[in-house]
Amino acid sequence: MTATVISATTVGVEARLVHVEVDTDRKLPSFTLVGLPDSAVRESRERVMAAIRNAGFQWPRRRVTVNLAPADLRKEGSAFDLAIAIGVLVAAEQIRAPTLQDFALLGELSLDGSLRPVRGLLPMATGLGEHDVYAIIVPRQNAREAAMAGGPVIYPVATLAEAVEILEGGVRIRPCVVDAGQALQAEAGSDGYDFADVRGQEHAKRALEVAAAGGHNAVLVGPPGSGKTMLARRLPSILSPPTVAEALAVTRIHSVAGLLRPGQALITRRPFRAPHHTISDAGLIGGGRVPRPGEVSLAHHGVLFLDELPEFHRRVVEALRQPLEESRVTIARAAATLSFPSRFMLVASMNPCPCGYLGHSRQQCICPPQVIERYRARLSGPLLDRIDLHVSVPAIGFDELQLGPPGESSSAVRIRVSGARQRQLQRFAHEGDPDLLCNAHMDGRHVRRYCHPLPPKAGQLLRTALDRLGLSARAHDRILKVALTIADLANADTIDDSHVAEAVQYRGLDRPVLT
Ligand SMILES: Nc1ncnc2c1ncn2[C@@H]1O[C@H](COP(=O)(O)OP(=O)(O)OP(=O)(O)O)[C@@H](O)[C@H]1O
Ligand SMILES: [Mg+2]
Numbered sequence: 001m002t003a004t005v006i007s008a009t010t011v012g013v014e015a016r017l018v019h020v021e022v023d024t025d026r027k028l029p030s031f032t033l034v035g036l037p038d039s040a041v042r043e044s045r046e047r048v049m050a051a052i053r054n055a056g057f058q059w060p061r062r063r064v065t066v067n068l069a070p071a072d073l074r075k076e077g078s079a080f081d082l083a084i085a086i087g088v089l090v091a092a093e094q095i096r097a098p099t100l101q102d103f104a105l106l107g108e109l110s111l112d113g114s115l116r117p118v119r120g121l122l123p124m125a126t127g128l129g130e131h132d133v134y135a136i137i138v139p140r141q142n143a144r145e146a147a148m149a150g151g152p153v154i155y156p157v158a159t160l161a162e163a164v165e166i167l168e169g170g171v172r173i174r175p176c177v178v179d180a181g182q183a184l185q186a187e188a189g190s191d192g193y194d195f196a197d198v199r200g201q202e203h204a205k206r207a208l209e210v211a212a213a214g215g216h217n218a219v220l221v222g223p224p225g226s227g228k229t230m231l232a233r234r235l236p237s238i239l240s241p242p243t244v245a246e247a248l249a250v251t252r253i254h255s256v257a258g259l260l261r262p263g264q265a266l267i268t269r270r271p272f273r274a275p276h277h278t279i280s281d282a283g284l285i286g287g288g289r290v291p292r293p294g295e296v297s298l299a300h301h302g303v304l305f306l307d308e309l310p311e312f313h314r315r316v317v318e319a320l321r322q323p324l325e326e327s328r329v330t331i332a333r334a335a336a337t338l339s340f341p342s343r344f345m346l347v348a349s350m351n352p353c354p355c356g357y358l359g360h361s362r363q364q365c366i367c368p369p370q371v372i373e374r375y376r377a378r379l380s381g382p383l384l385d386r387i388d389l390h391v392s393v394p395a396i397g398f399d400e401l402q403l404g405p406p407g408e409s410s411s412a413v414r415i416r417v418s419g420a421r422q423r424q425l426q427r428f429a430h431e432g433d434p435d436l437l438c439n440a441h442m443d444g445r446h447v448r449r450y451c452h453p454l455p456p457k458a459g460q461l462l463r464t465a466l467d468r469l470g471l472s473a474r475a476h477d478r479i480l481k482v483a484l485t486i487a488d489l490a491n492a493d494t495i496d497d498s499h500v501a502e503a504v505q506y507r508g509l510d511r512p513v514l515t
Pocket of ligand 2: 230349
């Protein structure tokens with residue numbers, strides 16, 4: 001007898017349908033698994049045999065052949081266990097499953113016949129829905145996650161026996177239904193980091209508000225202990241909350257990475273990823289034998305924070321080029337090329353010089369200018385080119401720390417940021433470009449279209465700034481983009497000189513080093 005069971009696997013964050021074909025015949029008992037299985041899949045033989053026995057069935061005294069199709073797709077992980085077990089039981093005529101073709105089966109089996117959660121359930125459920133699969137039987141711990149796909153009927157089961165019961169027509173187990181929009185509302189909220197905790201630093205907070213409003217990348221420059229890490233950690237609290245589509249996209253990536261907490265169905269906040277400077281390029285970009293998303297993808301729709309940027313390995317920083325330009329990373333494999341989305345706001349921090357005290361009000365910097373130039377040159381080129389805001393974070397005095405009033409709360413800032421974002425969405429709506437959602441995404445063409453012509457006073461100011469401060473040409477478009485965001489925050493329809501003046505302040509690293 002032969003049985004075919006529908007299952008799935010992931011390639012990147014996309015799902016691929018897998019047909020598990022099981023054939024049994026009366027030759028000498030044996031078990032063969034074909035179709036490019038990796039070691040975890042090959043080990044499913046042991047798990048499936050024990051689970052079938054412990055669920056009260058018999059392992060057939062026949063030759064069993066399992067084929068995972070299509071054969072050219074590498075199969076990894078343990079999610080095929082349930083499909084293999086059911087295929088064996090049907091092919092051996094131990095159970096009758098008249099509606100088997102309506103179901104997809106996913107889950108890892110324990111030796112005792114219970115079902116364990118697997119990675120990538122949300123993308124798999126989404127993909128199966130697109131293939132018109134009517135229902136999916138999934139491990140109970142994955143059920144809410146799978147139901148977020150909003151497509152197929154999701155049946156949560158705890159054991160192989162329960163899966164059999166559903167397939168034989170039992171109606172005891174009810175499908176799992178969730179609404180992603182409601183889940184987002186219910187679970188949204190603060191992670192406890194608030195701008196109100198930061199005393200003083202009004203300039204830096206304003207700069208981060210501008211960054212959040214326009215989606216601009218930023219680098220925080222200041223001496224040790226001035227609060228750079230503290231400020232960056234609070235950036236997500238002023239970003240506009242994720243939409244349902246964004247939350248689902250973030251959840252898909254975390255699901256594939258195996259980073260959802262047990263029972264967690266949806267990631268409801270924008271990610272904040274802060275990898276250590278010892279990270280490898282594979283860790284940052286993604287990769288591995290079974291490719292997993294890297295930090296740039298885990299930060300999708302959120303913030304990637306590179307604390308102490310000059311400490312990162314040059315190769316790692318260079319690797320940021322593709323995700324920054326294309327909002328996606330490609331990982332080449334022997335068999336196939338896959339890609340992960342990676343649209344994030346980059347925030348970096350650094351000291352102004354190697355000793356850290358350049359420009360400090362009370363401490364003397366001991367670095368010669370050439371040393372400072374070399375230190376800054378470490379992040380030259382592609383990276384600095386993509387950073388719109390250079391934010392200086394000076395050391396603040398005791399009085400300001402102790403006696404200053406508490407800062408404005410993040411929720412108040414977030415209202416202004418969301419308003420500015422709304423203006424940008426309207427501005428770019430007719431462009432019909434899904435990659436152009438905020439001012440930071442504009443290219444040179446868009447800058448000419450939306451930032452020109454400048455009123456005479458603003459134009460004059462920009463010319464003077466470029467000449468007198470010795471700002472580089474690359475600063476020109478960046479200043480205009482940021483000025484447009486500042487105008488958006490002010491609800492102004494055109495860029496005026498005050499917007500340009502503020503934007504010019506955020507180009508500190510383009511100026512020659514003065515000691
Ligand atoms: N403006 C501030 N308001 C309140 N607390 C502050 C402020 N600035 C710094 N602190 C306190 O000082 C600590 C150190 O700040 P933080 O770690 O953010 O500095 P840093 O600039 O990242 O320093 P480093 O360069 O050494 O990493 C914070 O945890 C916080 O307790
Ligand atoms: Mg720090």
